[in-house]
Amino acid sequence: MKLIRADKLIDGTGAKALEGAAILIEGDRIKAVGRAADIGQPEGAEIIDAPKGTTIIPGLIDAHVHMAYSGAVDLDAFRVETALIHCPAMALRAARYARETLEYGITAVRDMHAPGGTIIDLRRAIDAGQVEGPRIKACGLGLTVTGGHMDQPGFGDHVMFRDMNANCEGPDGFRAGVRQQLKRGADFIKLNPCVGSRRDERYFRFEMTLAEITAACEEAHEQGVMVGAHTSGGPPLSAAIRAGCDTVEHAHWIDDETLAYMAEHGTYLVPTLAVNEASSAYILEHGASERTLKWASDSETAKWERLTRAKAAGVKVAMGSDAGFFLPHGAGNLREIELLVQGGYSPIEAIHCATAVGADLMQIDAGRLIAGKFADIVLVAGDPTENISILRDKTKLTVFKGGKPVSRRLKH
Ligand SMILES: [Zn+2]
Numbered sequence: 001m002k003l004i005r006a007d008k009l010i011d012g013t014g015a016k017a018l019e020g021a022a023i024l025i026e027g028d029r030i031k032a033v034g035r036a037a038d039i040g041q042p043e044g045a046e047i048i049d050a051p052k053g054t055t056i057i058p059g060l061i062d063a064h065v066h067m068a069y070s071g072a073v074d075l076d077a078f079r080v081e082t083a084l085i086h087c088p089a090m091a092l093r094a095a096r097y098a099r100e101t102l103e104y105g106i107t108a109v110r111d112m113h114a115p116g117g118t119i120i121d122l123r124r125a126i127d128a129g130q131v132e133g134p135r136i137k138a139c140g141l142g143l144t145v146t147g148g149h150m151d152q153p154g155f156g157d158h159v160m161f162r163d164m165n166a167n168c169e170g171p172d173g174f175r176a177g178v179r180q181q182l183k184r185g186a187d188f189i190k191l192n193p194c195v196g197s198r199r200d201e202r203y204f205r206f207e208m209t210l211a212e213i214t215a216a217c218e219e220a221h222e223q224g225v226m227v228g229a230h231t232s233g234g235p236p237l238s239a240a241i242r243a244g245c246d247t248v249e250h251a252h253w254i255d256d257e258t259l260a261y262m263a264e265h266g267t268y269l270v271p272t273l274a275v276n277e278a279s280s281a282y283i284l285e286h287g288a289s290e291r292t293l294k295w296a297s298d299s300e301t302a303k304w305e306r307l308t309r310a311k312a313a314g315v316k317v318a319m320g321s322d323a324g325f326f327l328p329h330g331a332g333n334l335r336e337i338e339l340l341v342q343g344g345y346s347p348i349e350a351i352h353c354a355t356a357v358g359a360d361l362m363q364i365d366a367g368r369l370i371a372g373k374f375a376d377i378v379l380v381a382g383d384p385t386e387n388i389s390i391l392r393d394k395t396k397l398t399v400f401k402g403g404k405p406v407s408r409r410l411k412h
Pocket of ligand 1: 065066325
């Protein structure tokens with residue numbers, strides 16, 4: 001057993017911080033949490049008194065990452081790495097990113113698509129103790145239509161990819177796609193039901209048909225897994241949610257009626273504020289068509305306005321950064337928590353989004369510092385309720401996953 005005592009503890013439930021706190025760990029689970037005076041000193045426990053000013057928080061959870069990608073802030077670099085790196089090499093590189101992610105206090109991630117399903121194997125290696133990294137839920141390949149959002153736009157027609165994404169057509173094709181990813185070992189299904197138009201002014205249109213979305217959701221639910229959906233917004237998004245998508249990613253344009261439906265049915269919103277910020281900055285810096293510039297500006301406005309209404313409607317909002325795409329693993333993930341605070345969440349609420357809500361979304365037994373949960377915890381040298389940005393400084397973090405301290409790498 002280990003007993004860790006610190007000045008403050010934030011348990012992830014959204015409750016206010018507990019002063020003079022202690023957390024008792026037995027094996028990989030939390031045995032007790034409370035005031036140090038109440039918990040006392042159980043016999044045989046190793047006592048760790050954290051330095052003055054330390055705050056204990058749950059391990060953070062990023063509900064939208066791409067461990068197979070490097071975070072290159074350049075679309076051409078992204079295409080080159082997509083085309084030139086073999087899947088086994090991606091998996092090996094991802095092991096380094098997993099390590100980096102863990103050092104930043106992120107003890108669980110949901111991986112939203114990886115060529116070759118490589119992150120399923122990274123998950124297996126981590127679970128087997130062969131590689132150090134966060135708990136992972138992986139979708140394998142994202143399901144997309146021919147010419148769709150994930151069908152590798154930007155390459156010549158003569159370029160053929162194999163095992164880069166799962167192209168499906170028609171309701172039966174999407175059912176087969178779901179079955180194929182689950183056979184491969186996916187934990188959930190990623191769909192691309194609704195996107196912005198590349199050919200006209202619309203910010204949202206159906207990419208999959210409603211029959212395809214419904215079939216994919218039915219098959220996934222029948223097999224007991226959730227569906228995460230890349231979406232832009234509008235009526236296609238509302239229809240995709242009603243067809244069964246359990247989590248919606250990006251989703252800039254959502255009307256109040258849909259937010260009320262999400263709150264009632266427990267649909268999660270993963271707003272990915274950080275990748276939007278990074279891609280808008282890229283567009284502004286490198287120039288783009290008038291239409292793209294207008295999209296960048298309008299989506300920035302829409303994302304904040306939507307977040308305010310989602311919060312007011314009581315929608316479950318999980319922290320998800322899109323790290324790996326335009327954002328480096330580690331510090332990039334935690335830009336998202338700063339942006340949640342910028343968007344109107346208190347630091348305690350933002351930590352709730354980045355812990356308990358993420359754990360519920362991922363269906364893992366973590367994210368709250370309460371007895372019985374996995375002892376995924378972070379000791380922060382400072383107070384994140386006064387300065388949330390402290391979480392982006394990994395030198396201020398001491399991380400435990402399943403009760404075990406994460407060893408620091410020799411070199412940073
Ligand atoms: Zn993504």
